[in-house]
Amino acid sequence: MTRTPREAKTVHLTPEVYAYLVEQAEPATPVQLQLIERTHALGGPSEMQVPHEQGVLLTLLAKLAGALRIVEVGTFTGYSTLALAQGLLPGGKVLTCDVSEEWTSIAQEAWKAAGVADRIDLRIAPALETLRELPPEPVIDLVFLDADKTGYRAYWDELVPRVRPGGLLLADNVLYGGEAVRPDATGNALAIREFNAHVRADGRVESVTLPIADGLTVARKR
Numbered sequence: 565m566t567r568t569p570r571e572a573k574t575v576h577l578t579p580e581v582y583a584y585l586v587e588q589a590e591p592a593t594p595v596q597l598q599l600i601e602r603t604h605a606l607g608g609p610s611e612m613q614v615p616h617e618q619g620v621l622l623t624l625l626a627k628l629a630g631a632l633r634i635v636e637v638g639t640f641t642g643y644s645t646l647a648l649a650q651g652l653l654p655g656g657k658v659l660t661c662d663v664s665e666e667w668t669s670i671a672q673e674a675w676k677a678a679g680v681a682d683r684i685d686l687r688i689a690p691a692l693e694t695l696r697e698l699p700p701e702p703v704i705d706l707v708f709l710d711a712d713k714t715g716y717r718a719y720w721d722e723l724v725p726r727v728r729p730g731g732l733l734l735a736d737n738v739l740y741g742g743e744a745v746r747p748d749a750t751g752n753a754l755a756i757r758e759f760n761a762h763v764r765a766d767g768r769v770e771s772v773t774l775p776i777a778d779g780l781t782v783a784r785k786r
Contacts, residue, residue: 589617595678596646602670603641609667612640614710614736618777619647622708622734625782626651629732631705635698636660637691637719638711638736642671648708649680658684659698661691661711691715695722702728702785710736713752716759724768727785733769735759739779 575581592600596616603613614622626634626648632655634648639662648658662668665688675681687694691711698704704727709719716735727733738744738760743753763771763781771783 586615586617589620590623592616593678595674596643598677599641599643599646599670599674602674603643606641606667609640612710614644614647615777618736618780619643621776621780622647623651625732625734626706629706629730632656633704634658634706634708635695635704635723635726636708636710637695637715638662638709639668639671639686640664640710641667642674644708644710645671645684646674646678646680648706649675649683650678652683656683659687659694660684661687661689661694663688663690692718692722695719698722698726700726702726702731704728705731707731707733708736709734713737713740713759714755716755717762720759720763720766724766724785729785731785733781733783733785735763735781735783737778738773738781739775741778744779 603610622644630653631651632653636645636648636658639645639660645658645660652658668686668688672681675684702725707723707727709716723733738756740753740756743749744756744760746753749757763783769783769785771781774780774782
């Protein structure tokens with residue numbers, strides 16, 4: 565099959581290629597491995613956990629941003645929170661929002677075991693309530709959205725003004741299993757499709773979508 569110029573440098577992720585890709589990331593720590601196993605035991609909900617290589621990327625981006633203040637929407641069992649906390653500058657803090665005490669109790673055990681619990685401020689409440697209570701000044705260094713897809717646009721619009729110039733905004737699941745590309749998308753896929761269009765039209769940021777995991781948008785505040 566002939567490949568178009570746009571496809572020429574796009575590698576199809578066979579299981580073998582994906583395994584090789586994962587091998588190129590920093591290896592998981594014992595605490596991370598335990599958290600992966602504990603989350604996997606939850607069954608169906610475990611698919612909400614970010615894959616390890618994405619966690620490594622989150623740590624690197626936090627370090628590259630020189631992050632002292634991070635806001636995460638969607639904690640789940642805390643793998644991404646742990647990754648972000650590991651990328652903080654000394655004295656930094658991750659404020660992470662969720663509504664589940666059950667899942668975040670698993671997260672808190674992992675954070676304590678990893679020695680980063682003092683870097684994390686967990687808020688159990690609807691995320692919009694928490695975000696609207698934040699100071700309006702643009703002091704946030706990095707944002708990571710990975711929660712209910714229908715809420716992404718509202719979270720984005722609350723957070724963009726609070727991110728400093730040069731700060732980063734990251735949004736997960738922006739391909740939504742490939743469903744977001746469909747013009748007839750419905751439900752969560754439609755919400756993501758509309759969110760992607762909103763980001764692309766937002767003159768306050770410059771952005772790109774990366775084909776890592778279920779799609780990750782990386783945006784920089786102008």
